[in-house]
Amino acid sequence: MATQKELAKLAGVSAGTVSNVISGSVRVSKGYREKVLSAVRALNYQPNLIARSLKTNRTRTLGMVVPDITIPFFPKIVRGAESAARERGYFLIVLDSEHNHAREVDMMNLLRSQRVEGILLVAAGGSKEALETPGSVGYGPPIVYLDRVPRGIEADSVSVDDRKAAEMGVSHLLARGHTEIAIITGPLTLKNEQERLRGYRQALQRGGVPVRDSLIWPGSFNRDDVVRICHRGLLRPAGRPSALFATNGVTGLEALRSIYAAGLETPRDIAFVTFDELTTDDFFQPGITSVLQPTFDIGHRAVEVLLNRIEKGRPNRTPDKIRLPATLVVRESSDLRSPKTRP
Amino acid sequence: MATQKELAKLAGVSAGTVSNVISGSVRVSKGYREKVLSAVRALNYQPNLIARSLKTNRTRTLGMVVPDITIPFFPKIVRGAESAARERGYFLIVLDSEHNHAREVDMMNLLRSQRVEGILLVAAGGSKEALETPGSVGYGPPIVYLDRVPRGIEADSVSVDDRKAAEMGVSHLLARGHTEIAIITGPLTLKNEQERLRGYRQALQRGGVPVRDSLIWPGSFNRDDVVRICHRGLLRPAGRPSALFATNGVTGLEALRSIYAAGLETPRDIAFVTFDELTTDDFFQPGITSVLQPTFDIGHRAVEVLLNRIEKGRPNRTPDKIRLPATLVVRESSDLRSPKTRP
DNA sequence: CCAATTTCGTGAGACGACTCAAACCGGGCA
């Protein structure tokens, strides 16, 4: 592919002039500019961003690492991030850590080697280490944590107010008259899941309903585990709860599957509310009442936070810790003992 | 961040020696190597891939452009591609064209500027131009077309045998005794969709069942359109078909929604078969009989084809045109007039 | 019409890593 030197020869000007025309940083007289631009067209010149980056020490590229691109929740965040990045003239590289912390560290180092100017991280979760290692390196591009906020470190983050979101979902069930509300969580090693559980507790307490341990079902992201736990809970001798609240989409999908597998119908036999959307859009009949996280916004805001840090050049100012609210979308699955809606 | 020059100073050796240790291409005596490596650790050195690429003219990076990362079909292909890339020591950058051809061209140019060594393209589709432009540029990194194969150009491609896949789905319905089989397609500007329609025709002909135009419903990727078309078809005076075949996941989801909206139940009132999975896994009750494309393999094979072209360095050999078979997964939605399965 | 000022193109020298040819060094052999 053509280089600026070749353009310079063809246009009969110096290499410096070509560079000035291309980068647009220095003004070049009309005649020379035209000569260069026609050479650009003639040779179908594309600037070599590699060389440019080497010289300028800027890549206008952001990196993003997510735990699993095949979970619908993440592509939506990616969309938001990509959109914000593009608006500000940046390029976004997305990598998938496959829930694996070691791999995540590799990807972060790869991004650093690629000299990205900032990193958006949805941590692989699980171990404490998982959240702390990347930040603790202490140099390299700034990191913004999405969705999952590290405990110890002071860092920029964009997340959802999990406690309030869960409280909202559970309060909705209380308002519908339910008092026997079970909760099925994801892994409680994740702070998000702990917070959602706290929101559940808080909602019950505010509603004057006793919290019963037998209705708290700690789950995981393993689909089989969730099905087993729900199965046991739904068929327990003491009678099944009148409502079930799931704290994330993966768990929610399996919980709903378990409800059906147990021969139950929602909302006829049990009311159901879940975090996140279970399909790309409202498809289920009956529709599922959901606590929706602002996925697009999470990505979008995170990029804004990151770029402000990068461009404003105040690397040590206090971190932005943004919490976004979730919304409750009420659909049929939480109607109180209404007949099934599918004709 | 540290550079090789700084390492050299710290280790008391020349820059060339440091480079030899890092790249491992030239053997360095043990003593010197140790000195360099301890400097690497001391300064937490990360090689600058930008500089390396500029010199070596290699990036070990592949680019991938998909029309819409939020459609579940694509992340699955991305996973396969990413996995194959990683196996061979390459890095994959994924971009989203948002079904927009102009944007797609931008992304391709961006990838070229980034000096990716090859591009995996799921074309934005629609116009003929959409498929031909990128290839017609005639220089730059090799391109492998995935899923959607360009008409005019001789190029590497990995796709599914759409005709056979559709034939398989329709034959299944015929074997179940259906003769009134309607088909709802995506936009027939896409060759894939045309082929799937041909597969439908072929299956009917082989089965000795007349092809009736009134049962061919050309659709689009617009959800409202699909709902409207299905609604009209399902409620038409001549009576509704006994089975419906959808040629892709997007259309299939809307078609199923329409069936429910019309107050029908599957398979009780109408049998239903679709291309692709409608949710991340088999969730629906009753389960939906589906023609599944080997998504992971499409991505995986595409990277292999691409890397063979890149590494084998035979840029002009005849193109690889790989066609993978789909599989039919039979579930309840195509049972013949069985009672509804959900209790 | 010339001096003072502005405008603009030039060319050299980075950026960080790699890659040669050349220099070096220690043994082995005559």
Next chain:
DNA sequence: TGCCCGGTTTGAGTCGTCTCACGAAATTGG
């Protein structure tokens, strides 16, 4: 002892682009 040889290390040059200081040309004003 001197020479050669293979194995290592060095140092200079390079990749494509940007960015200066510099000087030449054009413009302005008195």
